[in-house]
Amino acid sequence: MFWADKIAADAQENQVVNDSKTPSGRVHVGSLRGVVIHDVIYRALKYAGKSPKFLYGVDDYDALDTVPHYLDRQKFESYLGFPLCNVPSPEDGASDYAKYFMGEFLEVFEYLGVKPEVYYLRDLYRSGRLNTYIDIFLKNAQLVREAYLEVSKARRSDNWYPFQTICENCGKIATTVVSDYNGSEVFYTCKPDATDWVKGCGHSGWVSPFDGNGKLPWKVEWVAKWDLLGINIELAGKDHSQKGGSRDVANAICRKVLRKQPPFHSPYEFILVNGTKMSSSKGVGSSAKEIAALLPPELLRFLILRTQPKTVINFAPNYETTTRLFRDYDTLIEKYQALSPALQQATALPEELKPLLYAQLDGVVKPYHPVELSTLISLLQVPHLDLQKEITARSTQPLNEYDWQIANQRIAVAQKWLADYADEEEKLVIYLDKVPEKVKDLTQEQVAYLKQLIHTLANVPAWEAEALQTALFATARELEMQQPLAFKAVYLSFLGKERGPKAGALLSYLERDFTLDRLKTVTASFTPV
Template sequence: MFWADKIAADAKGHEIEIVNDSKTPSGRVHVGSLRGVVIHDVIYRALKHAGKPVKFLYGVDDYDALDTVPKYLDQEKFSPYLGYPLCNVPSPGDTASDYAKYFMGEFLQVFEYLGVKPEVYYLRDLYRSGKLNSYIDTFLNNAHLVREAYKEVSKAERPDNWYPFQVVCEKCGKIATTVVTDYNGSEVFYTCKPDATNWVEGCGHSGWVSPFDGNGKLPWKVEWVAKWDVLGVTIEMAGKDHSQKGGSRDVANAICRKVLKKQPPFHSRYEFILVNGTKMSSSKGVGSSAKEIASLLPSELLRFLMLRTQPRTVINFAPNYETITRLLRDYDTLIDKYTDENGELTKDLMSLFYAQIGDEIKPYNSFDFSTLISLLQIPHLDIKEEVAKRSPQALSEFDWQIINQRIAAAQKWLQDYADEEEKLVIYLEEVPDKAQDLSPEQVSYLDKLAENLEKVENWDGEELQTALFSTSKELKIKPAGAFQAIYLSFVGKERGPKAGALLSYLDKPFVLTRLRNVIELNASKI
C-alpha cells in the first residue's frame, strides 16, 4: 500500500480529518519547502480517495520575527526591521501589502500551479481576532508546566520567571527581543532586552501590557499546540529537523499532553530536499526557489519529484542534465507501464496517480527529453517538424500538449541551468580546432567509420550507434577513444550525448564530408 493510502486507512475516530501544514515566509520560498506541501496535499487526497471527510489547512506564520535580511534584498532598507513580526515589515514590492504576504503570494502561485488548494490562514488573523486569547491565558497560567515540558523533553532550562510569550514592543516594534517575566491574569510584564539576541538589540523599554488581541505571540512550539487545538488539526507531518528525538515536535507533543490534557495530531517525519548535498534556506538564498523550479518543470513532474521517493528518504536535487533527464525518463516509464496494465493502479503506480493535477492519469506517446535538448541546439532545425518525423506513431493533440511542455522545459534548462560542459554546440561551418589533434588510431577509426556509414540506409540513432560500435570492434579500438574522436570532430569536446543520436540529427552527406575533412587534416598520422 502506498504510504499516503496507509495513513488514510489508519485514520479513524474523528468526525473530520484536518490536515495542516505551515510556513514562515522569511524570504523567497525554496523548492525544499514544497516537499511538505505536496506530502500534506497527497494525504488530503488519499483521505478523499478513501471516502473520509477531510479539510486541508495551510498556515502562514507571519507573526514570527524577521531574523535575517535575505541577500537579494536591500540591506539598508530592511535591516531596521530586524526583530519585527514579518507581517509588520514593509513589502519588497508593490504586489502585496507587507513582507509576509509578498513572499507568501509568490509561494501560493506555485500551489496553484501544482493543483494544491488548501484553506490558507494567517497567524496575524488568529492573534488579532482573539481566537488564540484563551490559549494565551491558559499557557501563561500554566507557565510552570510549559517550563517542565521543555526541561523534560529537550533538557532546556527556563528561569522560574520565564513566561511563554513575546510582546510586540510598544516603543520599538520588535518582537524578537522581548522577554515576559510576570502575568497578573490580564497583563504581562515585559522587557525589550538589548542583549536578548545576538543579531538585533532591544530598546530597553519595559512595562505592563495586555497579551491579547495581537499584542504579541506564543513561542512557536507552544503556538503549534494552540493552533492544533483551535483548528482541530488531526494530521500534521514535520521535517527531519523538527522531528529529532527531544526536538521541536516532541516538545510540542509534551506541552499538548501536559497543559491541554489532549493527544497531539498524528505525526511522521519527512526528510529534506538537498541541493548537491546542502540543505536549502529561504533567508540565506541557498537553493533554487520554488517559483524558479516551477518555471522549469511541468507541474506533474514537479509533484512526481516529491513523490517518487518515500517521505523518509532524502531527495538530493540538482537541476543538472543527469537529474532532469532521469526524472522525465522515470515518469514516462511509469506512464508506459500504466498503459500496459490497462489503467490498473498498482502500488508502484500510486506516485504517478498522486502526481497528477486532476484525479486521472492521461497516457500519452512520450518523446525522449534528452533528444529534445540536443535537437534544440542544432541551428536552423524546425523542432516540431523534427519531433513529428522521429516519432514512431502519429501524435495526438494531447501528445503535442505534453511535447510542447517538454520543449519549453528543455529551452528553460538550456538557458538557465546547463553548464558549458552540458551544452552542445555543433560546428556546422568549420572543423573544431581540437579535431586536428587526433591520435593515429582515432584517425584510422574515422576513416573506416566513413566507409561503413556510406552503407547505412536507415539513418536513425540506433542503427548509427550499432555502426559506431561495430567499427570500433572491427578495428579492435577501445570505444572510449573511438567515440572521443567523433565528439571532437563535431562538437569540439571529448564527451557528448549518445553519439548515434548525435549523428542522426545531422544529414548523412554532412556527416560523411565532416569525417573526410577531419581525416584530411590528420592525414600525416595515417
C-alpha cells in the same frame, strides 16, 4: 501499500491535515516537500472516503531575524525583530513583507494543483481566537517549563513565561521577555541582550497579551493551533523531528497542559539542491518559483513523490538529472497504458504507479506518446532544423493534439534549461561550416576508427539514433578499440570537444551525406606525428 494510502487507511473520519511556513524570504523548493506530502495525504484521505480538510498556516507573527541577501539591507535592517506582518513589502503589490513572499509561494501552490484553506497567524491572534490558549499557557507556565526541561533539557527560569509581546516602544517582538502574569496583563522587558542579532530598546511595562499584542513561542503556538483548528495530521521535517527536538517538546506540552494527544506525525527528509539544504533567509539553492518555472507541475510533483518521505531528495538541475526525471516519468506512463482499465482505477493502481497518480493535478492520468527531453535539448541546438518536422519524423506513431501539447511543453522546458542551467560543456555546438580545430588532437588509432566508420555508416539501412549507436559500437569492437576513445573521435570531429550527447543521436540530427563528407575531410587532413 503506498505511504499516503497507509496513513489514510489507518485514519478516522473527518481528518484535518495541516502544514505551515514562516515567510522569512523567498520560499525555496525544499519547502515544497512538506506542501506536496500533506496534499497527497489529503488526497489519499479523499480516496479513502474520510472527508478530510487541508489547512495551510502562514506563521507571519514570527520575527524578521535576518535580511536576505537579495534585499536592500539598509532598508530592512531597522525592522529586524519585528513581526513579519509588520515589516513593509519589498515591492508594491503586497500589503507587507509576509504577504509579499507568501504570495509568491501561493502562486506555486496553484501551479501544482495544491488547494488548502490558507490562514494567517496575525488573524488568529488579532481576532482573539487564540486568547483562550494564551491565558491557559500563561497560567500553566510551570508545566510548559517542565516540558522543555524534561524533553529537550532546556531549563527556563522560574519567572519565564511562554509569551512574547510586541514592544510598545520599538515594535520588536524578538527581544521581549515576559516575567509575570496577573490574569489580564503580562509584565515584559524589551531586553537589549535578548538576542545576538538585534538589540531591544530597554522598555518595560504591563500590557494585555490578548488580541494580537504578542505571540506564544512557536512550539507552544503549534500546540494551540492543533487544538484550535482540530488538526489530526501534521508531519514535520527531519530538523524538527529529532529526539528531544521541536516536535517532541510540542507533543509533551500538548499532553501535559491540554491533556490531549498530539496529531499524527511522521518525519520527512529535506530536498537538497546540489547537496545543499534549502534556506529561505540565506538564499541558498533554487527558489520554488524558479524550479516551477523549469519543470511542468506534474514533473515537479513527481520529483517529490517518487522518493519515500524519509529519504533525502538531492536535485541538481543538470543535464543527466533533469533528463532522467522525464525518462522515469515516461516509463511509468507507458506502464500505466499497459494496464487493464480495471487496474487503472485509483484504488486498484499498483503501488509502483501511485507516484504517477498523485503527481497529476486533477488526479487523472492522461497517457501520451512521449518525446524525450534529451532529444529536444539536442534538436533545439541544431541550426536550420525544422523542429516540428523532425519530431514528427522521429515519432513511432502519429502524434495527436495532446501529444503535441506535451511536446510543446517539453520544448519550453528544453529552451529554459539551455538558457538558465546548461554548462558550456553540456551545450551542443555543431560545426557545420568548418572542421573544428580540435581534430588536431586525434590519434592515429582514432583516425583509423573514423575511416572504418565511413564504410560502416555508408551502409547503415536506417539513419536513426539506435541504429547509428549500434554501428558506432560495432566499429569500435571490430577494431578492438576502447569505446570512450572511439566516441571521443566522433565528438572532436563534429563538436570540437571530447564529450557530448549520445553519439548515435548526435549523428541522427545530421544528414548522412554531410556526416560522411565531414569524416572524409577529417581523415584526409590527418598528418601522423
